[in-house]
Every structure is written in C-alpha cells, then in structure tokens.
Amino acid sequence: GNSVTQMEGPVTLSEEAFLTINCTYTATGYPSLFWYVQYPGEGLQLLLKATKADDKGSNKGFEATYRKETTSFHLEKGSVQVSDSAVYFCALLTGTASKLTFGTGTRLQVTL
Amino acid sequence: DTEVTQTPKHLVMGMTNKKSLKCEQHMGHRAMYWYKQKAKKPPELMFVYSYEKLSINESVPSRFSPECPNSSLLNLHLHALQPEDSALYLCASSHVDRGVGYTFGSGTRLTVV
Numbered sequence: 274g275n276s277v278t279q280m281e282g283p284v285t286l287s288e289e290a291f292l293t294i295n296c297t298y299t300a301t302g303y304p305s306l307f308w309y310v311q312y313p314g315e316g317l318q319l320l321l322k323a324t325k326a327d328d329k330g331s332n333k334g335f336e337a338t339y340r341k342e343t344t345s346f347h348l349e350k351g352s353v354q355v356s357d358s359a360v361y362f363c364a365l366l367t368g369t370a371s372k373l374t375f376g377t378g379t380r381l382q383v384t385l
Numbered sequence: 386d387t388e389v390t391q392t393p394k395h396l397v398m399g400m401t402n403k404k405s406l407k408c409e410q411h412m413g414h415r416a417m418y419w420y421k422q423k424a425k426k427p428p429e430l431m432f433v434y435s436y437e438k439l440s441i442n443e444s445v446p447s448r449f450s451p452e453c454p455n456s457s458l459l460n461l462h463l464h465a466l467q468p469e470d471s472a473l474y475l476c477a478s479s480h481v482d483r484g485v486g487y488t489f490g491s492g493t494r495l496t497v498v
Contacts, residue, residue, distance in 0.1 A: 305485075305486070307486050309489075315491055315492070316391075316473075316475055316489040316490050316491040316492045317428065317475065317477075317489040318489070319486050319487070319488065319489075322485075322486050362427055362428075366486070372430050372433075372441070373418075373430070373477075373487055375427035375428060376427065377426075377427055378425075378426075378427050
C-alpha cells in the first residue's frame with residue numbers, strides 16, 4: 274500500500290533560519306506528491322506539488338524536488354518567518370479520484 | 386472562484402440531534418471528499434464522490450450519511466453521534482484526473498456533547 278513518512282516534530286527555528294522537513298514515501302505506480310500547510314484553526318492549503326520525477330515544486334519561498342531514486346520529497350525554505358509557523362503535511366496521490374495519503378504532519382514553530 | 390466553502394464553521398450538537406454539514410465549490414471539480422481530522426493528527430478520508438456518485442466509503446459508521454445533490458454541493462448528514470466523533474470535518478474537491486491536488490475548505494469544527 275501507499276504510505277508517507279515525515280520527520281517527527283515539533284521543529285523550532287529562529288527567524289531567518291534554513292528549514293528542511295524530510296518526507297519519504299512508498300507507493301505503487303507513479304504518484305503525484307504534495308505539501309500541504311495547516312495554520313492554527315484553519316483547513317489545509319496546498320503549498321506546492323510535483324507530478325513526476327525530478328519536478329521541483331515551489332511557492333512562497335518553499336521548494337521540494339521529487340526524487341524517485343530516493344523516494345523523497347523534502348521541503349526546504351532558505352529563510353523562515355514567524356508567519357510560517359504551522360503544521361506541514363506531505364502527501365501522495367495515485368490513481369483517479371482516489372485517496373490522498375498523508376504523512377503524520379510536522380509542526381514548525383518559528384521564533385523571533 | 387477558487388474556494389471550497391464549508392458551513393457552519395462551528396457546530397455543537399447533542400447525541401440525539403440531527404444536523405448537516407454543507408460544502409460548496411464552483412471550480413467545476415467533479416470529485417468531492419469528506420475528511421475527518423482529530424487534533425494533532427492528519428486528515429482521514431471518509432467518503433469520495435466522483436461525478437456525483439459515491440465511489441469510496443472508508444467503512445464509515447452509518448451515523449454519518451453523505452449526499453451529493455449536484456456537482457457543486459456536498460452534504461454530510463449527522464445523526465446519533467458520539468462524543469468521540471468530535472473533530473474537524475474537512476471538505477475537499479478536485480478534478481477527477483490525478484495529479485492536480487485537492488482544494489480544501491476551512492472545515493467545520495464539530496463538538497458532540
């Protein structure tokens with residue numbers, strides 16, 4: 274079956290620090306990969322996506338590259354802000370209108 | 386319009402009540418989803434509708450009853466819930482073909498008393 278493994282949180286960083294949140298996956302076929310962000314008290318927002326190997330998704334300074342050889346989709350940002358504090362979910366999708374499989378989520382807290 | 390709108394945002398209901406959660410989108414998406422999210426956990430899929438027909442039911446108890454009256458609307462009817470059903474209920478929609486990701490609503494926070 275499909276599964277997503279994320280690094281355990283919480284991750285606490287000072288503002289302007291470099292962020293990496295690791296994500297690895299197991300899937301049958303060729304999944305599409307996503308990062309979603311959930312701010313406190315809100316729903317999920319699509320942060321970025323990649324649909325095939327070596328694609329790089331990017332948005333709001335965040336980046337992730339679809340690495341088929343290492344089955345990874347690590348999230349990075351060069352300089353985090355306090356406003357980036359949220360829970361980040363890595364997810365994959367295979368098939369048509371089927372399940373979006375989520376990782377357990379990683380809470381990021383950015384302090385001044 | 387690029388949003389999924391969920392109402393109400395908050396709901397408190399007793400175990401004998403009947404209530405409904407509503408979800409609406411006008412992006413032309415023909416797949417719609419209900420997810421349940423407990424605190425500090427990822428969302429868990431409950432139901433998938435594809436072209437207004439139920440395509441996936443993740444063994445959800447019958448006290449949850451989904452309905453998709455048209456391509457823009459998705460309802461979740463609630464009856465005789467238990468306190469452990471208290472959670473954030475998220476609606477999402479997408480195009481049917483894979484790879485484009487889902488658009489989520491902001492959710493309904495349900496408390497069962």
